[in-house]
Each structure stands twice: as structure tokens, then as C-alpha cells.
Amino acid sequence: MPELPENEAQRLTLERECLNRTIEKAELGDDVSYIELPGSNELGRLKGRQFTETWRHGKNVFAGSKSGPWITVHLGMTGWLIPFDAPDDTPDHTKLLITFEGDRRLAFRCPRKLGHVRVIDDPGAYIGEQGFGPDALDIAKDAFCKVVGSTRGAIKSALMSQDKLAGIGNLWSDEILFRIGVGPERRANELSDDELEDTFDTMRELLKKGVDVEADYAKLPDTWLIRKRDEGGGCPRRGCGGTIRRTKVGGRSAYHCDTHQS
Numbered sequence: 001m002p003e004l005p006e007n008e009a010q011r012l013t014l015e016r017e018c019l020n021r022t023i024e025k026a027e028l029g030d031d032v033s034y035i036e037l038p039g040s041n042e043l044g045r046l047k048g049r050q051f052t053e054t055w056r057h058g059k060n061v062f063a064g065s066k067s068g069p070w071i072t073v074h075l076g077m078t079g080w081l082i083p084f085d086a087p088d089d090t091p092d093h094t095k096l097l098i099t100f101e102g103d104r105r106l107a108f109r110c111p112r113k114l115g116h117v118r119v120i121d122d123p124g125a126y127i128g129e130q131g132f133g134p135d136a137l138d139i140a141k142d143a144f145c146k147v148v149g150s151t152r153g154a155i156k157s158a159l160m161s162q163d164k165l166a167g168i169g170n171l172w173s174d175e176i177l178f179r180i181g182v183g184p185e186r187r188a189n190e191l192s193d194d195e196l197e198d199t200f201d202t203m204r205e206l207l208k209k210g211v212d213v214e215a216d217y218a219k220l221p222d223t224w225l226i227r228k229r230d231e232g233g234g235c236p237r238r239g240c241g242g243t244i245r246r247t248k249v250g251g252r253s254a255y256h257c258d259t260h261q262s
């Protein structure tokens with residue numbers, strides 16, 4: 001599932017390709033049952049408007065303008081925003097298509113229908129209403145240590161709780177814990193202050209790197225877990241010699257090293 005780095009890459013795509021262009025129409029694609037998309041009145045609100053700014057909070061991408069309206073996009077498992085120019089064909093599985101003046105188009109492709117698009121008035125108010133915690137790249141260290149360190153559940157689950165901290169999912173929670181040598185099932189409230197601070201610093205470092213490469217994971221070092229998520233495979237950390245194990249934590253697959261993480 002796309003996490004903070006993918007969503008930031010999508011925000012950048014919107015910023016580069018879709019700002020300051022008047023929207024001629026916004027329409028639904030084919031096969032749009034069982035996916036949440038704006039109704040015709042909401043789509044009509046976009047007509048004649050421009051996106052002049054973008055924003056991202058956790059796994060939510062926004063485009064809009066000071067006076068609104070905004071669209072908010074959640075990618076779900078397989079969603080992706082794809083700008084293109086007519087007369088190129090609209091991508092398959094397009095659920096929403098925005099036509100800008102001239103040739104520019106923006107498709108929301110979502111084959112598995114687990115994402116959504118909404119039309120809203122104000123991103124800040126929306127984030128509050130939805131109950132999301134601070135963005136993982138915005139939260140301050142003391143706030144992070146307080147909210148994560150007071151969680152009784154597994155550290156992996158705490159990092160993935162969008163109401164505590166927005167933006168981290170399965171992949172990046174595993175990567176952070178792999179780096180700091182903490183097992184995914186350790187209780188968050190049993191981490192020492194030093195371990196919590198290490199978790200915070202590492203989270204920022206890794207997420208920033210993921211953002212820098214625009215979520216192109218082939219560009220990340222091959223000593224990272226993200227490159228070697230294979231049950232039974234060798235640990236990619238230099239000199240470790242451990243084996244990568246796959247377990248379930250809070251119903252999600254967790255990959256970790258059986259030797260340097262505890």
C-alpha cells in the first residue's frame with residue numbers, strides 16, 4: 001500500500017503537472033461501483049476552477065486553492081494519479097478523469113477500488129474531522145515520544161496507527177524497526193527513552209530518503225530491508241548473518257531479522 005513517500009511523490013506530480021490550469025470538466029470513469037467518488041454536484045463544483053496549491057498529510061493528497069474546493073485522494077492499495085496529454089488514451093481502470101483546458105488530463109487509476117476521491121472545502125478541517133494524528137514528517141520529537149511511548153500495543157502497530165501518527169504503513173514500519181534493531185512485537189511503552197528518540201530520528205531519516213528518491217525503491221541501498229523482504233532470506237545488514245522472518249503483528253505481515261532485532 002502506498003505510504004508517505006509514494007503520497008509525497010504523487011503530491012509532487014500534481015504540483016508539477018496540474019497547477020494553474022482551468023478545469024473544463026471532471027467525470028467518472030467506467031465501472032465505478034464499490035468505490036467512493038464524488039457525486040455529480042461535487043464534480044460540478046470543480047468546473048471552471050484551478051488547482052493552485054497542493055498539500056499532503058499522511059497518506060492523503062490534496063489539490064485545490066485558497067477559496068476551495070479541494071480534491072482529496074487516498075490511493076488505497078493500487079490507486080495512482082496519472083497526468084497525461086490528449087490525444088493519448090485514458091489509462092485503463094480510470095475511475096475519475098479531470099479535463100483541463102488544452103490537452104492536459106488527470107486520471108485517477110484504481111484497479112482494486114480501495115482508494116477514494118472526495119471534494120472538500122478545507123484540508124486542515126478535513127484532517128481534524130477524520131481524526132488523523134500529525135504527519136510523520138511534521139510531528140515534533142517530544143510529541144512522538146509521548147504518543148508512541150504511551151501505547152501499550154506492539155511498536156509496529158503504534159507506528160502504523162494513523163490516529164497517532166499519519167503516513168507510515170507496513171513497509172516503512174518494518175524498515176524503521178530493522179534499522180534500530182527492535183523487534184516488531186516489542187511493546188511500545190516498554191521502549192526506553194533512548195530507544196524512542198532513536199525511533200523518531202530513524203523514522204525521519206528513512207522517510208526523507210524515501211521522499212528524496214520519490215519512492216523509487218530500486219534507488220535505495222541494498223542494505224535496506226525494503227530491498228530484501230524475503231522470508232528465509234539472508235539479512236541485508238552488513239555483518240549480521242541473520243535470517244529474514246515473516247510474522248503477523250496486529251494482523252499485518254511483519255518482516256524482521258531473527259538476529260539483530262529483539
Ligand SMILES: [Zn+2]
Pocket residue numbers: 235236237240241242243257258259260261
Ligand atoms: Zn540482521
